[in-house]
Amino acid sequence: MSMMHKALPKVAVIHGEGSASPLTVKAASVGICELIFLYAACSDKDKAQFALLKNHTRSFDISTLTDSEAAELLGKERIAGVVTFSESQLPRVTAYCAALGLIGHSAETLASLIDKYKQRERLAEANVNAVRHALVDRQRVEQAVAVVGFPAVLKPRIGAGSRWTGKVASMEELRHALSAGPADCEYVLEEYLEGDPELRDAFYGDYVSVESVHQNGRSQQVCVTAKLPLTEHFAETGMFVPHPLSAELAEQVCRLEAQAIQALGITDGVTHTEIKLTSGGPRIIEINGRLGGYVPEIVKRAMNVDLVKAALQVSLGIEPSIAPGPVTSVVYQVFLAAPCGQPAGFGGMDGMDEVLAMDGVLHLEITKDAGQVIDYRLGTQSNMGIVYGSAPDFDAFARTVHAMRTKLVPHLNVPGGREVDAR
Numbered sequence: 001m002s003m004m005h006k007a008l009p010k011v012a013v014i015h016g017e018g019s020a021s022p023l024t025v026k027a028a029s030v031g032i033c034e035l036i037f038l039y040a041a042c043s044d045k046d047k048a049q050f051a052l053l054k055n056h057t058r059s060f061d062i063s064t065l066t067d068s069e070a071a072e073l074l075g076k077e078r079i080a081g082v083v084t085f086s087e088s089q090l091p092r093v094t095a096y097c098a099a100l101g102l103i104g105h106s107a108e109t110l111a112s113l114i115d116k117y118k119q120r121e122r123l124a125e126a127n128v129n130a131v132r133h134a135l136v137d138r139q140r141v142e143q144a145v146a147v148v149g150f151p152a153v154l155k156p157r158i159g160a161g162s163r164w165t166g167k168v169a170s171m172e173e174l175r176h177a178l179s180a181g182p183a184d185c186e187y188v189l190e191e192y193l194e195g196d197p198e199l200r201d202a203f204y205g206d207y208v209s210v211e212s213v214h215q216n217g218r219s220q221q222v223c224v225t226a227k228l229p230l231t232e233h234f235a236e237t238g239m240f241v242p243h244p245l246s247a248e249l250a251e252q253v254c255r256l257e258a259q260a261i262q263a264l265g266i267t268d269g270v271t272h273t274e275i276k277l278t279s280g281g282p283r284i285i286e287i288n289g290r291l292g293g294y295v296p297e298i299v300k301r302a303m304n305v306d307l308v309k310a311a312l313q314v315s316l317g318i319e320p321s322i323a324p325g326p327v328t329s330v331v332y333q334v335f336l337a338a339p340c341g342q343p344a345g346f347g348g349m350d351g352m353d354e355v356l357a358m359d360g361v362l363h364l365e366i367t368k369d370a371g372q373v374i375d376y377r378l379g380t381q382s383n384m385g386i387v388y389g390s391a392p393d394f395d396a397f398a399r400t401v402h403a404m405r406t407k408l409v410p411h412l413n414v415p416g417g418r419e420v421d422a423r
Contacts, residue, residue, distance in 0.1 A: 016086030081315030162379030
């Protein structure tokens with residue numbers, strides 16, 4: 001006699017540029033749920049992945065649908081949960097969850113997650129790590145500077161990946177940065193958080209991120225992810241686990257993150273909170289209401305925790321079983337950041353075979369196609385590649401990073417047809 005198998009619940013994944021590919025999400029869903037992908041825009045790489053999954057999942061182009069029409073589609077599909085791994089798709093998820101009565105952020109919490117100005121306002125109201133901040137555009141320069149002062153950080157009010165983000169130290173630099181950025185973009189000017197001088201010569205950066213899972217108002221801090229130093233334009237250059245912080249400092253970081261999560265009213269979902277390490281203690285950089293870019297891979301490889309799976313489970317009201325395993329080596333991702341200078345076409349990378357032959361290196365992924373424009377102002381999304389690997393200890397890791405940055409030389413084609421190496 002054959003056994004009847006209970007149908008798995010359906011989760012809609014609102015796809016966009018973000019932290020988990022269609023194949024990654026599908027792998028995490030096995031035994032948990034059926035998937036339906038919705039997208040409004042899709043890269044060629046993701047289209048190829050959807051093609052590979054065509055016999056296992058369905059996908060819908062919703063670029064011509066209103067939110068109510070898309071929600072109606074999901075209702076007909078009997079969707080039990082909605083999730084995204086893309087910053088830009090958070091508003092859609094909240095709208096669909098509200099329409100269908102599913103687990104999701106409140107409208108107020110959503111606003112604090114996607115709007116950097118509202119987030120600073122909410123944190124200040126809750127007396128959590130207040131930072132001087134003001135809205136700024138080309139017409140409101142003096143007013144913003146009067147509130148914030150210099151040095152300061154200029155960042156788009158809405159966005160991700162450090163696009164058009166940078167430090168400004170004078171009125172001239174601020175005006176230049178505003179004129180160089182998109183004209184229709186509203187910005188936030190924030191107090192510059194100076195890193196702890198004691199970390200200036202360290203091999204690691206003066207900031208970390210905290211990856212947490214939340215359900216019914218209960219939170220589990222899964223990982224404090226250490227970082228390599230940012231570029232001068234705030235693009236990430238890599239991350240690693242475990243972190244090298246003292247137990248006391250790590251506790252301060254986690255305590256601050258918990259206060260920030262509560263201040264924003266986050267009760268369900270997965271968050272990625274960036275925290276600066278200053279001489280006066282940890283300070284909030286920003287809270288993101290989704291998985292951090294590249295974070296799922298490193299946490300799974302280092303700790304055997306699947307944060308993508310956890311996000312799917314939380315969307316369904318299923319309690320995720322998260323039991324981080326022991327971290328026995330330094331597990332890393334090193335990003336090949338875009339060099340500063342004028343935009344240029346990617347012309348390849350020398351030294352890849354040498355790096356792949358290094359102890360501990362697992363994989364080197366080039367993320368740009370030949371001729372694709374490299375522009376440091378676009379932040380982390382302009383990185384040229386990623387090196388994945390592990391090292392036995394922090395000293396070996398530091399030596400590895402130095403060696404691979406020496407060996408890897410990108411070639412860029414600048415306007416006029418001239419090729420240069422960005423050594």
